Amino acid sequence: xxxxxxxxxxxxxxxxxxxxxxxxxxxxxxxxxxxxxxxxxxxxxxxxxxxxxxxxxxxxxxxxxxxxxxxxxxxxxxxxxxxxxxxxxxxxxxxxxxxxxxxxxxxxxxxxxxxxxxxxxxxxxxxxxxxxxxxxxxxxxxxxxxxxxxxxxxxxxxxxxxxxxxxxxxxxxxxxxxxxxxxxxxxxxxxxxxxxxxxxxxxxxxxxxxxxxxxxxxxxxxxxxxxxxxxxxxxxxxxxxxxxxxxxxxxxxxxxxxxxxxxxxxxxxxxxxxxxxxxxxxxxxxxxxxxxxxxxxxxxxxxxxxxxxxxxxxxxxxxxxxxxxxxxxxxxxxxxxxxxxxxxxxxxxxxxxxxxxxxxxxxxxxxxxxxxxxxxxxxxxxxxxxxxxxxxxxxxxxxxxxxxxxxxxxxxxxxxxxxxxxxxxxxxxxxxxxxxxxxxxxxxxxxxxxxxxxxxxxxxxxxxxxxxxxxxxxxxxxxxxxxxxxxxxxxxxxxxxxxxxxxxxxxxxxxxxxxxxxxxxxxxxxxxxxxxxxxxxxxxxxxxxxxxxxxxxxxxxxxxxxxxxxxxxxxxxxxxxxxxx
Numbered sequence: 109x110x111x112x113x114x115x116x117x118x119x120x121x122x123x124x125x126x127x128x129x130x131x132x133x134x135x136x137x138x139x140x141x142x143x144x145x146x147x148x149x150x151x152x153x154x155x156x157x158x159x160x161x162x163x164x165x166x167x168x169x170x171x172x173x174x175x176x177x178x179x180x181x182x183x184x185x186x187x188x189x190x191x192x193x194x195x196x197x198x199x200x201x202x203x204x205x206x207x208x209x210x211x212x213x214x215x216x217x218x219x220x221x222x223x224x225x226x227x228x229x230x231x232x233x234x235x236x237x238x239x240x241x242x243x244x245x246x247x248x249x250x251x252x253x254x255x256x257x258x259x260x261x262x263x264x265x266x267x268x269x270x271x272x273x274x275x276x277x278x279x280x281x282x283x284x285x286x287x288x289x290x291x292x293x294x295x296x297x298x299x300x301x302x303x304x305x306x307x308x309x310x311x312x313x314x315x316x317x318x319x320x321x322x323x324x325x326x327x328x329x330x331x332x333x334x335x336x337x338x339x340x341x342x343x344x345x346x347x348x349x350x351x352x353x354x355x356x357x358x359x360x361x362x363x364x365x366x367x368x369x370x371x372x373x374x375x376x377x378x379x380x381x382x383x384x385x386x387x388x389x390x391x392x393x394x395x396x397x398x399x400x401x402x403x404x405x406x407x408x409x410x411x412x413x414x415x416x417x418x419x420x421x422x423x424x425x426x427x428x429x430x431x432x433x434x435x436x437x438x439x440x441x442x443x444x445x446x447x448x449x450x451x452x453x454x455x456x457x458x459x460x461x462x463x464x465x466x467x468x469x470x471x472x473x474x475x476x477x478x479x480x481x482x483x484x485x486x487x488x489x490x491x492x493x494x495x496x497x498x499x500x501x502x503x504x505x506x507x508x509x510x511x512x513x514x515x516x517x518x519x520x521x522x523x524x525x526x527x528x529x530x531x532x533x534x535x536x537x538x539x540x541x542x543x544x545x546x547x548x549x550x551x552x553x554x555x556x557x558x559x560x561x562x563x564x565x566x567x568x569x570x571x572x573x574x575x576x577x578x579x580x581x582x583x584x585x586x587x588x589x590x591x592x593x594x595x596x597x598x599x600x601x602x603x604x605x606x607x608x609x610x611x612x613x614x615x616x617x618x619x620x621x622x623x624x625x626x627x628x629x630x631x632x633x634x635x636x637x638x639x640x641x642x643x644x645x646x647x648x649x650x651x652x653x654x655x656x657x658x659x660x661x662x663x664x665x666x667x668x669x670x671x672x673x674x675x676x677x678x679x680x681x682x683x684x685x686x687x688x689x
Contacts, residue, residue, distance in 0.1 A: 116400060150176065154186055161193055169193045177206070186212035188220050191227075200231050218248055225257075235267055245277075252282060259291065268299045286318045293324070319345040320604040323354040326362075335362050351384040357393055373412045378419035390420055391429035398437045406441065413437070421450075426457050428464060435471070444475045462492050469501050481505040482514070496526050512543050519543075534560045538570050545577055553577065568595050568605070576608045579615055588612050596625070603634040611643050619650040642675060654686060 153176060160169035170193045176186040191207035194200075204227055211220040225240035241258040244251065255278045262271035272295055279288050283606040287442055296305035306328050309321050326341035339362055345355035356379045394417065398406070406413065417434045424430045432452035439447035441452035448471050455461070455468040465488045472481040484504035489495065499522050506514040522536040541556035557574045560567055575592035578584050589612050595605040610625035626634070626644040634640040641664035648657035661679050668675050 150179075150183070154183060154189075157186070157189055159434070161189055161196075163602065166193050166196045170197065177209075182213075184210045184217065184220065185288045185378040187213065188217075188223070195227060198435040200227065203227055204231075216247075218244065218251070222254075229261070234261055237252070238265075249281060255281075256291075263295065263298070268295050271295050273422075284312065284316065286316075286320055289316075289318070289321055301505055317344075317348055319349040319352040321350065321356055322348075323358055326355065326358045330358065330362055330365070330626070335366050338362050338585065351382050353379070353385045353389050354559065356382075356385070367408065369412075373416065376416055377419060380416055381423050383423050387420075387424040387427040387430045390424075391427075394420065394433045395436065398433070398440055410441065417597050428454055428458055428461065431457070432464075432467065435467075439471065439474075444471075447471060448475060448477075459491070462495055465492065466495075466497070469498065473501060473504065476508070477503040478508045482509065482511075484517070493525070496522055496529070496532060499525075500532075507539075507543075512547060514542060515543050532566050534564045534570075537563075538567070538573075541570065542573065545573070550577060550581065566594065566598070568598055571595050572605050572608050579608070579612045582615065585612060585616055589616070601632045603632045603637065603640060606632075607634065607637070607640040608641055610647065614643070614650065616645050619647045622647050623651065635663065636665045636667065638671045638675070641667065648680060658683070 153172060154199040157169050157172040157176065160166075160172065162308055170190065173186055173190040173193060176182055187206045187210035189203075190193070191203045191210060194203035196278060204224070204525035207220065207224040207227060211217070211224055214220060221240050221244055225244070226239045228234075228236040228240065238258065238261055240260065241254050244254050245258070248254065255274055259274050261273045262268070262274065262579055265577065272292065274565060275288060275292055275295070282288075289309060292308050293305050296302075296308060306325070309325055313321050313325060318619055322341045322345035324591035326338045326345065328336075329338035339359060342355045342359040342362070345352055346359070351354070358374065360372055360375040361377060363375060364371070380394075387449050397413075417437050421430050421434050431450050435447045435450035435454070437447075438444075438450065447467075451464075451468040451471045451584060453462040458464045467487060469485055482502055482505035485498045485505060489498035489502070492498065499518055503515055503518050503522070504516060506512075521535040523533060526532045526536075537556045539551045541560065544550070544553035544556060554574065554577075557570050560570045561574075571591040572595045575588040575595075581607040589609075592605070592612055595602070596609050599605055606625045606629035609628070610622040613619075613625070626647055627638070630644070634644070643661050645657045645660040645664060648654075648660065659680070660681070661675075664672065665675060665679065
């Protein structure tokens with residue numbers, strides 16, 4: 109629901125009571141019994157419409173209100189509620205027409221014009237919004253909300269000087285306040301009048317004591333490397349509000365930047381243990397320290413940082429943000445087991461949280477705890493059936509466990525629960541094809557690949573694998589060529605795709621055409637693959653570039669970990685054949 113419709117509204121009982129009271133105390137007019145009865149019927153009908161609007165039954169409210177406004181002497185309130193109802197039904201033109209009529213019929217009513225201004229704001233007409241706000245201020249000078257709305261409107265349009273003038277009016281009517289001081293500070297900064305902005309806060313600080321203003325002044329002094337002055341401002345702020353987080357953090361940062369680490373950790377311990385300070389604010393700061401600090405700092409002060417994390421969690425043992433930042437810290441400092449326990453406990457504390465479950469599952473994945481991930485991912489999907497990504501994590505775990513039957517079963521489940529998610533369906537068919545190929549059932553593998561390509565004919569992983577496996581079998585090389593050609597056109601620097609295409613050319617008896625694709629693959633990571641090195645060597649051997657061929661075969665040998673079966677024996681045979689030539 110749009111914000112401007114909420115302000116000033118009460119619950120249904122209050123609205124109906126107030127309307128009834130307002131109707132009750134209308135100036136008495138001599139009415140005949142029939143006229144009185146008709147008037148009461150209109151009032152009751154209006155109350156019924158208000159009740160329907162409040163209950164969210166906008167269609168019913170509109171029907172009733174349309175009937176009421178059809179009368180020439182219709183109550184302005186009927187037009188007003190019709191405007192609100194049309195807005196909720198997203199008919200902004202009709203909403204505007206009704207609200208304007210309500211305001212025309214009763215020029216003294218604040219809310220009629222205020223809601224019309226809100227409609228103009230929502231529909232992107234700031235000039236009209238501004239005009240109504242300015243008029244309302246003339247008629248209702250004590251309505252503080254309008255001043256601030258008008259300031260926001262001016263600032264959004266870049267009218268900073270008008271915003272400052274309006275702020276001065278607020279101060280004249282209501283007196284000085286922290287909110288006014290900070291708003292003026294913000295406007296002056298936007299006008300790039302930095303010195304004046306801070307001087308305005310300094311002037312305010314001489315008259316009033318505000319932790320917020322003092323903390324900002326402390327930050328400014330720290331930015332000017334006046335650490336002692338900054339500390340004085342922070343301490344003054346903390347004398348007023350001992351748990352004012354920006355002042356505590358400002359003080360701590362002053363100690364950290366000036367390398368007074370004992371005082372830094374002393375201050376931070378107080379900060380993380382203070383239960384009156386929001387745990388979200390604590391976790392945001394701790395996360396920033398962990399992610400942005402120099403690794404030497406994190407290593408040198410690991411015991412103190414450990415203590416800080418533990419104390420923060422102890423202060424808020426059930427808070428998700430604190431548990432998460434502790435987990436991030438320990439994982440980042442290569443203590444995966446400890447990190448895992450924080451993420452696990454957080455997921456258990458918040459069993460309804462998808463985010464907590466997903467984070468724990470991801471940590472299990474990073475730690476390669478495949479058995480735990482396999483069962484946890486499936487159970488998480490059972491709890492959160494709207495998130496099939498948990499099933500995909502289970503597939504990854506089962507694949508690494510080499511439990512291929514379970515991989516196939518989970519993929520079939522993904523297909524069943526995600527029929528409209530083409531990307532997920534294609535991925536599942538791709539995995540099914542890969543698994544059947546591993547099990548030596550190429551017929552089923554190709555059938556799965558065909559299903560994937562029917563949905564997405566340009567899915568590169570399938571095109572590459574399908575083409576390569578056909579080439580290994582020496583079957584349908586023309587089809588393999590066409591599929592592989594697509595992959596290198598889309599990703600011309602992918603060494604795997606270049607290898608497949610080059611190898612197909614070689615198998616077609618075109619080693620000279622294959623050579624440049626392998627040379628290109630060497631530039632983009634092909635030298636890290638024993639398979640690609642072996643293929644390139646075969647091409648060079650076929651071109652009678654024997655010395656270079658054996659250079660690449662030697663490199664393949666150094667990287668081979670049973671990726672190329674019988675590689676050593678093949679090289680011996682090639683060398684023996686060379687001697688016979």
